[in-house]
Amino acid sequence: MQRIRVLLLTGLLTALCPAVLAQDADTPSGYPVPRYVSLKVSAAYGREGPSQDHRIIWRYVREGLPLRVTAEAPGWRRVEDPGGEVTWMHQSLLSGRRTVFIPEEAELRIRPDADANIEAVAEAGAILDLERCADGWCRLEAQGHHGWVRADVIWGILASDLGLDDAEAHSLAALSDPPPHDTADR
Structure with a gap:
């Protein structure tokens, strides 16, 4: 009987572990905010909001440019550039490479x-x-x-x-x- 309780408890903890870990990740990516990333491509658009429906407000042309991630939405990151401009960029344009x-x-x-x-x-x-x-x-x-x-x-x-x-x-x-x-x- 004791062995069954231990197995049930182990199974319950194993099933709950991903849910507990997901609660710790308070961002869609699971990475902390703020953090720094860099521009992965040589040309990219920064938008007013987190979708392609939002107006383009900046065109970035420097691969490797460091950007500070200040917020996240699914698939999108709000970033601040070294000049203080804040835009939204799709996650596919960004790299974890630190510059x-x-x-x-x-x-x-x-x-x-x-x-x-x-x-x-x-x-x-x-x-x-x-x-x-x-x-x-x-x-x-x-x-x-x-x-x-x-x-x-x-x-x-x-x-x-x-x-x-x-x-x-x-x-x-x-x-x-x-x-x-x-x-x-x-």
């Missing part, structure tokens, strides 16, 4: 240290791949060049990328305010 936007010229250093030698210089408006972040610095890559850049001079990272809580993150402008640069065509 960052360089609002002003930035030096890539060989170590996460302001006194370390400079490996390369990223021009304003450059898009680089994000490798990892630690201690207020992020390791980036572009065209075979790797280097460390201070996190407060790039756009496209979360507080969790730096191991910070939300209160600490507000002290970094790069995490809260987009730079005033054009990144798309109207």
Whole structure:
């Protein structure tokens, strides 16, 4: 009798497990919001709302452009670009590849240290791949060049990328305010 109870309880827990997991996922994708993604294609439209019936308000022309997902609807993501514009994009246009936007010229250093030698210089408006972040610095890559850049001079990272809580993150402008640069065509 005890064995039957254990089997019934195990079966019930197994059946309920997917339902419990789905309750934890408060977005259609199951991924947290906010988060960063990048533009998967070289040209895409941003719309006023989450369907093709909504008016196109932006045309993005930079593959790899980092975008902050701020909300979700089934198949659609509300995103903010580095210039602060907010649009809706179909999920098929977006990639989980992490990139960052360089609002002003930035030096890539060989170590996460302001006194370390400079490996390369990223021009304003450059898009680089994000490798990892630690201690207020992020390791980036572009065209075979790797280097460390201070996190407060790039756009496209979360507080969790730096191991910070939300209160600490507000002290970094790069995490809260987009730079005033054009990144798309109207």
